[in-house]
Amino acid sequence: MAVPSLRAFRASLDLREEAMTAFIRARGVGLEVPYYVQPERQGGSWLGTLLSAATARPRRHFATLLDEITFDIEEGDRVALIGSNGAGKTTLLRVLTGAFRPTRGSLDVYGSRQALLNLSLGFNAEGTLHENIYLRATAMGIPAAKVRGLVDSILDFSELGHLANRRLLTLSSGQRMRLGFAISTSVQHDIMLLDEWFGAGDISFVRKARERLVSRVEGSKIVVVASHNTDLAKKLCNRGLVIRQGHVAFLGPIKDALSEYKRISEADRAARRAAAMAADGEGGGQSSVVGRSD
Template identity: 40%
Template sequence: MSRVSSIEIRNLSLDYPLVGTANLSLKTRLLGAATGGLIASNKTVSVVKALQDISLSLCEGDRIGLVGHNGAGKSTLLKVLAGIYQPTAGLVRIQGRIVSTLNISLGMEPEATGLENIMIRGLLLGMKRTEVSQKLDEIAAFTELGDYLNLPVRIYSSGMTTRLAFATVTAMDSDILLMDEIIGTGDAAFMEKAEKRLSEFMNRSKIIVLASHSDSVIKRFCNKALLLEHGRVTAHGNVEDVLGAYHNPTVELVSG
């Protein structure tokens, strides 16, 4: 069964609540209530307007790059798409299986063996046990870790851990792929093999949303781009135009 994958966002806004230390204490709250706010009164939770009024519609074949400065809302938008953050307002409708590679080293259990970690990560990423078992041999072969896979991950070098994580994530079948920066293994000898696997992985996905600070990455992998500034979309369209708008803003932003 293959349903058409799509992403539809309309007027999405997201306020990020800043829950400070005073807000985190139940005792403070009760004390405040008991003393009529004399001892503690910190009722307001301030928010950051992380995303404001974003509309976007993507269909199969779209590979969109998210560009913008740090804190512009790229990662937040990815997290909304991944279903981690619920929007404050607006509509998000997504069809298809989502795989996000926001943090590939996530969920490594240091005491578990490499093979066990492949299973754990696969399950957490949303695969079924049978599905992971089917892919286990292929993943294990790709990592080239051999007998190390039967040893606990805590003794691995960081390069070995990354390799394991990379191999597992890229074994997933996704309709929609969400990436925060391009993933890699950082291992020179392994680089070429990893790049090939990554492009196969990306080609299997019907829609890609990729946030990156690198123009060359965006130019290489994307056929569309979206520029975010202070949580708003300021440019949207083909890659060249959006990157142009990013680097040479016609209207100078003088907000503090």
């Protein structure tokens, strides 16, 4: 019986890997982070207060950023993360990228990930552009051997080839953004994670960047994007995941998700108005009228 060669065996593994689907599976995912509170000293002299502040041990507390997050995202899904500011959208994206590790539950992600959350991640301001391409690309998990073949195309796309040997700190914020975007989108991945749609920079570069981003989105097996742009969500996504105070409030078709988010937002606004009116009532509800009453 013929034994397959090592090359043939590796080729068969590559084919099997390509055939496998990408997916994201979260089960009861939670994220808690510690924070510290300095004990307050009531009364006493200013010297006592100063000494107390210098010697008191801060108390550790925990804030729950995500709680009981459960969902399945399969190949072909384009999912919009929908929620108000501070709801947990960006935090969830960072968990999906692997930047934050869940403190509870389980998260399984199959497929290479491409994250456009922080375009300056992995940069060293003292290094040259050429050096920073290697730094950020390797931080993204791209092998150094592959990075060598990408350097010229990255510099060309960012339109910064003439500055390749200058230190990063000499560039403007817009030029750094262009370099970061060019590196981040230089390779196609299975899963794309976006925090808002790219739209910064000069008009000519934004147009080029959007064309590349559309190409990368179309080539991705899964896309997860956090956005407040409902028109973009309807156009780009087929599913919506509504996050409210770190919990999954809804997961389903994008139109239904947007409707549910609108309903939740209106209910929250009504609750805040009612709470404000109740607080005013507890304050006595008195008002002074200036003028004469006939």
